[in-house]
Amino acid sequence: MGKILVTGGAGCIGSDLALRIASTGAPVRVLDNLSSGRRSHLAPLRALPNVEIVEGDLLDAGLVSEAMQGVEFVHHLAANPDVKFQPGDPTDKDLQQNLIATYHVLEAMRQQGVGKIAFSSTSAVYGVSPVQPIPEDLAPMRPISLYGASKLACENLLSAFHHLFGIDCWIFRFANIVGPKVRKRGRTVLGDFLLRLTQDPTRLLILGNGQQHKSYLRNEECVDAMLYLIDRQRSGFLVANLGADDWISVNRIAELLVAALDLKDVRFEYTGGEGGWLGDVPRFRLDVSRVNALGWKAKLSSEEAIRKTIAELIADPGLFDPERD
Amino acid sequence: MGKILVTGGAGCIGSDLALRIASTGAPVRVLDNLSSGRRSHLAPLRALPNVEIVEGDLLDAGLVSEAMQGVEFVHHLAANPDVKFQPGDPTDKDLQQNLIATYHVLEAMRQQGVGKIAFSSTSAVYGVSPVQPIPEDLAPMRPISLYGASKLACENLLSAFHHLFGIDCWIFRFANIVGPKVRKRGRTVLGDFLLRLTQDPTRLLILGNGQQHKSYLRNEECVDAMLYLIDRQRSGFLVANLGADDWISVNRIAELLVAALDLKDVRFEYTGGEGGWLGDVPRFRLDVSRVNALGWKAKLSSEEAIRKTIAELIADPGLFDPERD
Numbered sequence: 001m002g003k004i005l006v007t008g009g010a011g012c013i014g015s016d017l018a019l020r021i022a023s024t025g026a027p028v029r030v031l032d033n034l035s036s037g038r039r040s041h042l043a044p045l046r047a048l049p050n051v052e053i054v055e056g057d058l059l060d061a062g063l064v065s066e067a068m069q070g071v072e073f074v075h076h077l078a079a080n081p082d083v084k085f086q087p088g089d090p091t092d093k094d095l096q097q098n099l100i101a102t103y104h105v106l107e108a109m110r111q112q113g114v115g116k117i118a119f120s121s122t123s124a125v126y127g128v129s130p131v132q133p134i135p136e137d138l139a140p141m142r143p144i145s146l147y148g149a150s151k152l153a154c155e156n157l158l159s160a161f162h163h164l165f166g167i168d169c170w171i172f173r174f175a176n177i178v179g180p181k182v183r184k185r186g187r188t189v190l191g192d193f194l195l196r197l198t199q200d201p202t203r204l205l206i207l208g209n210g211q212q213h214k215s216y217l218r219n220e221e222c223v224d225a226m227l228y229l230i231d232r233q234r235s236g237f238l239v240a241n242l243g244a245d246d247w248i249s250v251n252r253i254a255e256l257l258v259a260a261l262d263l264k265d266v267r268f269e270y271t272g273g274e275g276g277w278l279g280d281v282p283r284f285r286l287d288v289s290r291v292n293a294l295g296w297k298a299k300l301s302s303e304e305a306i307r308k309t310i311a312e313l314i315a316d317p318g319l320f321d322p323e324r325d
Numbered sequence: 326m327g328k329i330l331v332t333g334g335a336g337c338i339g340s341d342l343a344l345r346i347a348s349t350g351a352p353v354r355v356l357d358n359l360s361s362g363r364r365s366h367l368a369p370l371r372a373l374p375n376v377e378i379v380e381g382d383l384l385d386a387g388l389v390s391e392a393m394q395g396v397e398f399v400h401h402l403a404a405n406p407d408v409k410f411q412p413g414d415p416t417d418k419d420l421q422q423n424l425i426a427t428y429h430v431l432e433a434m435r436q437q438g439v440g441k442i443a444f445s446s447t448s449a450v451y452g453v454s455p456v457q458p459i460p461e462d463l464a465p466m467r468p469i470s471l472y473g474a475s476k477l478a479c480e481n482l483l484s485a486f487h488h489l490f491g492i493d494c495w496i497f498r499f500a501n502i503v504g505p506k507v508r509k510r511g512r513t514v515l516g517d518f519l520l521r522l523t524q525d526p527t528r529l530l531i532l533g534n535g536q537q538h539k540s541y542l543r544n545e546e547c548v549d550a551m552l553y554l555i556d557r558q559r560s561g562f563l564v565a566n567l568g569a570d571d572w573i574s575v576n577r578i579a580e581l582l583v584a585a586l587d588l589k590d591v592r593f594e595y596t597g598g599e600g601g602w603l604g605d606v607p608r609f610r611l612d613v614s615r616v617n618a619l620g621w622k623a624k625l626s627s628e629e630a631i632r633k634t635i636a637e638l639i640a641d642p643g644l645f646d647p648e649r650d
Contacts, residue, residue, distance in 0.1 A: 085489060091432055099424070099478070107416055127484065139464030140564065143481055144488035153424070153478030156468055159452065163469035164410060164603055239465065278489055 002072025003027045007058060007105065009045070010037025012181040013120065014077040017223045019044060021075075022051045031067045033057040036081050040324070041181065058101035061108070068108040074117040075226070076105050082187055083124055083147040084277045094150035102154040106161045118170040118230055121155055123215070123243070123284050124148030125173060133287035136173070136239045145279030159237070168235045172226055175243025175286055178305055179219025180312040189250060190306070193257050194313060203267040204258070207276030210251035210268065213283045215243040216302040218309070225296050232294050240294075241286040248302040250276070256303070260310045327397025327439075328352045332383060332430065334370070335362025337506040338445065339402040342548045344369060346400075347376045356392045358382040360422075361406050365649070366506065383426035386433070393433040399442040400551075401430050407512055408449055408472040409602045419475035427479040431486045443495040443555055446480055448540070448568070448609050449473030450498060458612035461498070461564045470604030484562070493560045497551055500568025500611055503630055504544025505637040514575060515634060518582050519644065528592040529583070532601030535576035535593065538608045540568040541627040543634070550621050557619050565619075566611040573627040575601070581628070585635045 004021050008014040009030030014037065022028045022045065029052045030045060045051045056063040058078050068074075080097040102119070109117060126134050127142040143149040158169045178190060196204055217225075225242045251268070258266045274282040288297070300308065318324050329346050333339040334355030339362065347353045347370065354377045355370060370376045381388040383403050393399075405422040427444070434442060451459050452467040468474040483494045503515060521529055542550075550567045576593070583591045599607040613622070625633065643649050 091435065092428060095425075095428055095482075100420075103417060103420055110416065127488070137464040139462040139466075141464075141466075141481075142484045142488075142562070144485060146482075146485050146489070149478075149481040149485035152481045153474075156466075156474040156477045156481070157420075157471075159467045160469060160471050160474035160604070163452070163467075164471070237467070279485070 001027065003029045003070050004073050004075065005029045005031060005067060005071045006075045006077065007031045008037060008078030010034055010039070010041045011077060011081065012041070012179060013177060013219055013222055014075070015041035015045065015181070016219055017075060017077070017226065018051065020223055020227065022048050025050060028052070029054060029067060029071065031056060031058070032078065058104055059096060061104045064104040065108045065111065068112050068114060071114050072116065074105060074109060074114060076102065076117055077120045079120065080147065083145055083279065085146055085279050086277070091146060094146045098147070098150035099153045099157070103157060106157060106167070109167060110161065110165050115166065116168045117158070118172065118226060119154060119158055121151050121171050121173045122148065123173050123175055123241070123286055124281060125152040125155065126281070126284060128281055129284065132283065133245070133285040134241070135287040136241055136290055144281060147279065162237050169237045170230050171239045173239070173241050173286070174222060175215035175217045177219055177222050178216050178309040180309065180316065181219065189253055190257065190309060190313065193254060194319065197257070197261060197263065197266070201263050201266065203269055204254055205269045205271065206250060206254060207271050208250065208273050208280065208282065209270055210249065210254065211274070211282070212250045212276060212280070213247040213285065215247045215284060215286050216305045217243045217298055218300055218305045221298050221300065225291065228296050229291065229294060240291050241288050242291065243286040243288060244298040244300060244302045244305060245288050246302050247285040248306060252303070253306055256306060257310055260314055326352065328354045328395050329398050329400065330354045330356060330392060330396040331400045331402065332356045333362060333403030335359055335364070335366045336402055336406065337366070337504060338502060338544055338547055339400070340366035340370065340506070341544055342400055342402070342551065343376065345548055345552065347373050350375060353377070354379060354392060354396065356381060356383070357403065383429050384421060386429045389429040390433045390436065393437050393439055396439050397441065399430060399434060399439060401427065401442055402445045404445065405472065408470055408604065410471055410604050411602070416471060419471045423472070423475035424478045424482070428482060431482060431492070434492060435486065435490050440491065441493045442483070443497065443551060444479060444483055446476050446496050446498045447473065448498050448500055448566070448611055449606060450477040450480065451606070451609065453606055454609065457608065458570070458610040459566070460612040461566055461615055469606060472604065487562050494562045495555055496564045498564070498566050498611070499547060500540035500542045502544055502547050503541050503634040505634065505641070506544065514578055515582070515631070515638065518579060519638060522582070522586060522588065522591070526588050526591065528594055529579055530594045530596065531575060531579060532596050533575065533598050533605065533607065534595055535574065535579065536607070537575045537601060537605070538572040538610065540572045540609060540611050541630045542568045542623055543625055543630045546623050546625065550616065553621050554616065554619060565616045566613050567616065568611040568613060569623040569625060569627045569630060570613050571627050572610040573631060577628070578631055581631060582635055585639055
């Protein structure tokens with residue numbers, strides 16, 4: 001039985017996925033450079049005899065080639081997770097960490113005859129869509145962020161490798177994923193809001209105008225969906241939106257959080273503008289009829305996913321402990 | 326008045342385009358690494374006082390940055406022109422020469438505030454389409470070649486740079502371009518057939534089954550269309566198919582060539598299979614209603630474009646002169 005390689009296995013989704021696969025007894029190899037993944041996510045994996053952990057960077061083609069040895073299935077989740085572009089950021093971060101890294105994975109697969117890859121893509125590939133909810137076959141697709149463009153470029157490359165070299169591909173376009181492993185450093189709306197309210201519980205600065213509407217999905221539901229769909233359709237080229245079938249506004253998320261923290265009279269302030277940052281897609285809701293037809297449906301709505309995550313985050317006393325990994 | 330930068334200006338299309346622009350008196354800078362462009366294409370450009378020629382590679386970001394100085398419009402045609410992937414070829418050639426090169430161009434534009442780029446894309450971005458003729462908004466787009474995937478990835482990157490940094494983009498998805506500058510080395514169907522028939526006029530090996538059907542466009546019509554459309558729509562993000570509105574089969578091209586050469590009893594032999602090579606799209610016809618609506622239409626049909634090119638090639642006594650650049 002070949003190994004299951006999970007790139008980005010120290011990340012929020014990758015570590016849960018690796019644990020789930022390892023719990024079936026399958027041999028798992030986790031590859032992560034720990035640039036955004038956390039050592040603490042790896043701890044439960046290290047305890048398992050059938051999990052091997054490799055620290056390394058996908059931009060090192062030789063290392064990727066080594067990590068591919070004996071592999072039969074690749075879950076490729078490693079990526080620059082930060083969709084935000086801020087002035088001063090390098091403009092080739094996503095190109096390198098998403099696209100070139102993915103090329104190294106695909107090329108190692110081709111050279112070693114590894115035939116199956118599941119790729120974590122994103123709803124950011126769609127850009128600003130006049131069609132809502134957004135079907136997988138939206139046209140035209142016009143990503144507005146370097147992150148979204150690089151992920152769509154990865155999909156294109158997967159398409160070519162599928163046709164040229166017979167590699168089976170599962171491409172999952174995620175809604176915003178939330179869960180208890182959400183990072184505290186402000187990369188997600190909940191992490192951002194919680195940090196701000198911890199620092200000053202009288203006011204909350206909201207990026208954009210707060211009218212942004214987005215779809216959310218719980219981490220464990222995302223992992224469920226991936227494993228279910230790979231099992232349901234065993235080969236070919238599947239592109240699938242993964243998310244709840246509704247959306248929720250940023251203002252509503254702020255209200256839910258403030259209520260859960262039992263804060264009164266919090267003043268909401270806005271940076272203004274439709275999007276929260278350069279390249280933010282202000283509104284998206286995913287058409288999930290394709291995965292519904294395949295038998296998968298999110299159990300929680302976007303609001304339920306947010307509520308559950310808020311409850312877990314608030315219950316975690318160490319969330320903002322600077323000493324914690 | 327800023328300069329017009331033409332990357333790939335020693336290529337078949339780029340050199341004609343540069344000449345056309347220079348003939349209006351505009352200052353033109355040509356950038357080419359002469360990997361597939363030819364010195365002979367540059368000769369008429371060198372004779373003009375308003376044309377500057379820079380030999381250099383787009384993979385050299387510093388050189389691209391220098392070449393961008395004082396530029397107000399970029400015609401970006403430089404690319405690996407060979408859509409064929411052959412076993413043994415590096416799989417990252419297109420990723421490097423098309424996508425990374427394009428990134429360097431875009432990043433230099435961003436840094437120096439150059440606001441307009443016309444990009445030469447390709448019908449190969451569509452892959453195998455059940456819809457014929459193929460509209461620009463085909464969905465899904467599934468390139469089947471590394472060339473097509475890399476060009477579509479370039480388009481994605483242009484989309485992000487357009488939205489993030491306000492760069493106006495014209496994306497031209499070319500049909501197969503033919504003209505008197507067609508190379509003799511077998512990269513195009515006419516060059517391939519002519520070379521084979523010169524070597525052995527009794528038989529012709531045809532890649533695939535000969536039933537491939539494709540759209541063609543003459544070089545000078547392609548240049549016309551680009552300049553017309555840039556003038557017609559002065560800003561924004563235009564994606565446009567460029568081609569004749571019909572298609573022609575590979576077998577028909579072979580017949581036309583054999584007849585023009587006045588050869589008798591040529592035996593057609595086939596390598597077999599639907600496509601001519603790994604990643605070949607066997608059938609495509611472009612929907613050109615978008616450019617028609619903007620006021621441009623190819624004057625020649627695909628067959629007329631092929632006929633005219635055959636006549637010119639046959640009339641060129643030095644076509645297969647190994648000494649000729």
